[in-house]
């Protein structure tokens with residue numbers, strides 16, 4: 001791999017032991033990928049979470065953050081002092097909600113440890129956005145900006161909707177990128193790999209968040225990790241639709257990038273998305289494909305008696321929180337149901353001030369931040385059957401919790417929370 005003088009100096013240890021280990025990691029990683037060089041990144045989104053049991057295992061002191069950083073963010077065998085980030089760096093989702101941690105099964109001591117880790121890494125440049133949707137709370141890289149992001153739903157949004165450039169990175173590579181400002185130049189950093197491979201003709205109206213989730217789930221199952229271009233949409237999608245579309249496609253398959261001519265920034269036309277070449281494959285998305293996605297998510301479920309409703313995967317926008325509060329205003333959820341509504345911590349503060357949190361709590365629900373059940377594996381005690389408005393959560397929760405999980409619209413899920421029954425359907 002060709003290194004610049006500055007990169008070679010880091011590898012030689014001239015910038016200290018942490019950056020030396022980070023550069024060593026990036027060079028090994030890049031060589032494994034046949035990357036010819038590194039690229040400068042200006043935006044990193046990863047995890048510095050310190051409270052999960054597997055991170056805490058074998059530590060002599062729970063607050064040994066230097067060892068946590070060395071071991072888990074640099075893949076180093078020895079402990080080095082944690083340096084400051086050199087580029088904008090933010091924490092994605094982690095396990096513990098600072099306000100509602102007891103509902104998630106965490107202790108006061110774990111919450112205190114989380115707080116201390118936020119201060120430790122915060123002083124070193126990590127912004128604790130604590131959400132899988134950093135783009136909803138001000139972290140919005142521009143078109144062409146090279147980034148190093150983890151979290152599949154964030155990666156596909158970053159590449160497709162923002163036109164910034166990232167692969168799906170890991171904890172170690174984002175840790176190394178934050179203190180060196182580099183990542184291997186491969187995959188979606190290269191313009192030629194951003195070309196659409198699959199032409200998808202849309203034959204039905206795709207008008208709601210549920211519609212967009214089902215379309216993403218269907219396409220992910222078909223195109224896997226290739227790049228679709230969507231042709232024939234009747235209406236311009238909202239950002240929350242694209243958020244759900246990408247998350248669904250990244251969970252049923254491995255979609256990291258897509259194009260919508262006239263909407264996403266790298267494709268003014270189908271031809272431009274295809275870089276002037278013929279597609280590898282051509283597909284149709286119609287009523288049969290929509291039905292199949294619904295059946296794949298819900299077809300194995302038998303019990304419609306719901307005891308847990310999870311909303312906000314990916315984390316809800318302020319508008320989504322407002323609409324949920326409207327639906328719950330003056331109502332009470334079923335005494336047999338727990339309702340958790342997830343949103344970034346910054347938006348929760350906004351919801352507190354706008355009164356949405358109060359409305360949701362008065363109805364019997366909880367507004368959760370920083371976390372989600374698929375990441376922290378926490379569900380309310382006694383949960384047997386779950387309902388969610390997220391294809392991604394419905395895809396993962398049965399495997400993670402062993403519980404039946406219904407997918408439906410926000411309206412279906414609010415109805416389930418109020419009645420204790422899932423009555424959603426495609427019609």
Ligand code: F3S
Pocket residue numbers: 093132153247312313314315342371372373374375392393
């Ligand atoms: Fe975010 Fe958790 Fe869903 S990380 S995308 S809320 S599975």
